Amino acid sequence: MAIYQQCDLSFTRDDVEQHGTVRIEQTQAGGRTRYQAIVEGTPLHGTYGGFAESVELALDFLNLALQAEGADAIHFACHPVT
Secondary structure (H helix, E strand, C coil): EEEEEEEEEEEECCCCEEEEEEEEEEEEEEEEEEEEEEECCCCCCCCCCCCCCCCHHHHHHHHHHHCCCCCCEEEEEHHHCC
């Protein structure tokens, strides 16, 4: 898996604001490009969303996973990896 983008992440959980990063990995499977977003540097380190066909959908899946872990006010600021 290659890291395609990285994002700054902020969210609140248990009324505490958290900051970390998200790496978006790009893979090839069956001739199709897929993306997966994974949290780093927060108490929810390792939380990930499902494989998606776009970066936006990968972040949507991660957003749902973070909500399931009790996070709210989730905000991503992404930039390409050079």
